[in-house]
Amino acid sequence: MFKLTRLLFFPADxxxxxxxxxxxxxxxxxxxxxxxxxxLLEPTLPGVLNGGDYIWHLQFADQAAYRACLSQPPWRDKVxxxxxGGTFKKYESVAYEGGLSGANRKLESGVYRTLIMTMRPGASxxxxxxxxxxxxxxxxxxSSIKNWQLSHGTEASGSxxxxxxxxxEYENLEGLTGPYMDHPxxxxxxxxxFNPECSQYIVDKVLCHxxxxxxxxxxxPDA
Amino acid sequence: xAGETVFVIDQITPKPGMGRAFLDAYIQxxxxxxxxxxxxxxxxxxxxxxxxxxxSNTLFFVWSVKGGAKGVWGTLIGGRRGNALDEWWWxxxxxxxxxxxxxxxxxxxxxxxxxxx
Numbered sequence: 001m002f003k004l005t006r007l008l009f010f011p012a013d014x015x016x017x018x019x020x021x022x023x024x025x026x027x028x029x030x031x032x033x034x035x036x037x038x039x040l041l042e043p044t045l046p047g048v049l050n051g052g053d054y055i056w057h058l059q060f061a062d063q064a065a066y067r068a069c070l071s072q073p074p075w076r077d078k079v080x081x082x083x084x085g086g087t088f089k090k091y092e093s094v095a096y097e098g099g100l101s102g103a104n105r106k107l108e109s110g111v112y113r114t115l116i117m118t119m120r121p122g123a124s125x126x127x128x129x130x131x132x133x134x135x136x137x138x139x140x141x142x143s144s145i146k147n148w149q150l151s152h153g154t155e156a157s158g159s160x161x162x163x164x165x166x167x168x169e170y171e172n173l174e175g176l177t178g179p180y181m182d183h184p185x186x187x188x189x190x191x192x193x194f195n196p197e198c199s200q201y202i203v204d205k206v207l208c209h210x211x212x213x214x215x216x217x218x219x220x221p222d223a
Numbered sequence: 224x225a226g227e228t229v230f231v232i233d234q235i236t237p238k239p240g241m242g243r244a245f246l247d248a249y250i251q252x253x254x255x256x257x258x259x260x261x262x263x264x265x266x267x268x269x270x271x272x273x274x275x276x277x278x279s280n281t282l283f284f285v286w287s288v289k290g291g292a293k294g295v296w297g298t299l300i301g302g303r304r305g306n307a308l309d310e311w312w313w314x315x316x317x318x319x320x321x322x323x324x325x326x327x328x329x330x331x332x333x334x335x336x337x338x339x340x
Contacts, residue, residue, distance in 0.1 A: 188328075195300065
C-alpha cells in the first residue's frame with residue numbers, strides 16, 4: 001500500500017463555510033478517485049503539535065497508482081489549485097510506502113494518530129535502525145495500540161523533508177493520552193531518541209504529532 | 224499509581240583530566256534548572272574516587288523524580304521543551320565528554336504499578 005498524508009492548516013481568519021467547501025472538495029475527489037483505496041479526512045483533536053486543522057490521508061495500491069491519480073483531471077483541476085493558491089496557511093505532506101506494521105484489531109471507530117518526523121543531521125544508520133526497532137517495539141508493551149505502521153517517507157514537503165511516519169490506531173483518545181504516553185517503555189526508552197538531554201537524541205525537534213477520530217479504520221486488518 | 228519514584232541516572236565519562244571541570248559545569252549549569260523542574264539530586268558519585276589527570280573518571284548523577292510517569296513528563300520531558308539547556312548538552316558539554324548515557328529506572332517493586340497504565 002502506498003500512502004499520502006497531508007496536514008492542512010487553514011488561516012485563522014478563514015470562514016467556516018470556506019473551510020467546509022475546501023474539505024468537501026477534497027472529500028469528493030478522494031471518494032471519486034478509483035485509485036484511492038481508502039481515505040481519511042477528519043478534523044484534528046485538541047492537543048496536536050504542528051498537527052494542522054485536518055488530517056487528509058489517502059491509500060493507493062502502489063506508488064504507480066498514486067502517481068497516476070495525481071495526474072488525473074480531478075486532482076489537477078480541483079486539488080492542486082488548493083495547494084498552490086494560498087488556500088492554506090501551510091501544509092505538511094509526505095508520501096510513503098507502507099512499512100513494518102501490525103494490524104491486530106478491527107475497529108469500527110477510534111482515534112488515528114500519526115507522528116511525522118525526520119532525523120537530525122549526523123544520525124548514523126545504526127542509530128536510526130535501533131530507534132526504529134524500539135519504536136516498532138512499543139505495541140508489544142503498550143496494549144492500547146491496536147494497529148500500527150512505521151514507514152519511510154518517499155517524498156515530502158512542508159517544514160521538513162519528512163523521513164519517518166509512525167501511525168497508530170486506538171479504540172479511543174484515552175489509549176493515546178493515557179497508556180501510550182505514560183508507559184515506561186515510552187518515557188524510559190523510546191523518548192530518549194527525542195530528548196536532547198539524552199545521548200540517543202536523533203529526532204529533529206520539528207515534528208508533527210497529530211490525531212483525529214476515525215469512522216473507518218485505515219490500519220486495521222481489513223485496511 | 225503515580226506515587227512511584229523514578230530515578231534518572233546520568234553516567235558520564237569526561238575526557239581525560241576533565242573530570243573535576245565537568246563536575247563543576249554540570250552542577251553549575253545543568254543542575255539548577257533540573258532542580259527547578261522538580262528533579263532532586265540524590266547522589267553524585269565519582270569513579271574511581273581520585274581525580275585522574277591522565278585518564279577518564281566516570282561520573283554518576285542520580286536524580287529522583289516523584290509521581291511516576293506524570294512526574295517524568297512534567298519535570299523532564301514536558302518541562303524541557305524549548306529549554307536552553309539543550310544547547311548546553313550539545314554545544315558546551317559535548318566537547319568535554321567521551322561518552323554519556325542516561326538511564327530511567329525504578330525500584331523493581333514499582334515496575335508493576337508503573338506499567339499498569
